[in-house]
Amino acid sequence: MKLDFEYGQGLMSAELPDSTDIFIPGETVADPPCLPQDWDSLYNATLQSIRNPIGMEPLKELAAPGKTVVFVIPDIVKGGNQPTSHRKVAIRACLDELYAAGVEKKDILLLFSNGLHPRATVPEMRTILGEELFNEFY
Numbered sequence: 001m002k003l004d005f006e007y008g009q010g011l012m013s014a015e016l017p018d019s020t021d022i023f024i025p026g027e028t029v030a031d032p033p034c035l036p037q038d039w040d041s042l043y044n045a046t047l048q049s050i051r052n053p054i055g056m057e058p059l060k061e062l063a064a065p066g067k068t069v070v071f072v073i074p075d076i077v078k079g080g081n082q083p084t085s086h087r088k089v090a091i092r093a094c095l096d097e098l099y100a101a102g103v104e105k106k107d108i109l110l111l112f113s114n115g116l117h118p119r120a121t122v123p124e125m126r127t128i129l130g131e132e133l134f135n136e137f138y
Contacts, residue, residue: 042084046093059094063101068109075114076124088130110137 003014003022016022023029035041051058063069071091074080080087091110098108112120112128126134 037084039084039089042089043093046086046089047096050090050093050097059097060101063098063103065102065104066107067103068107069098069103070109070111072111072113073128075112075117075120076128077117081127083130087128088133091129091133105136108137 001016001018001020003016005012005014025031035045051060053059056062071094073087073091095108099105110129110133112125114120120128122138125138129137
């Protein structure tokens, strides 16, 4: 089957096997309802996802005392610095699962990725993480 689709400003084509399932958000699959944008709603939905991943064991089963963990966090250029940003919510939810599984804070590293951007400054780290997470790890 030939599939034509918009990509950026142009049109692209792809040859796919006839058995291919095609999912187009909002068209072939309904968009899920938007979650309320408060901390508790976002945290609980994120925790539900972490506890029920697709194709792998839950984080709590992968983690254990003595295991080491690295969070790779996008730099400030990627935005998302509001109090309920995906970074703040997801990192906290993952940390809570890791701590519950016996991972100690000393075995967790927060690493800011920067690609070709300048290294994250301390004020940028504070903005990205929020005061609570920043103070927990800095």
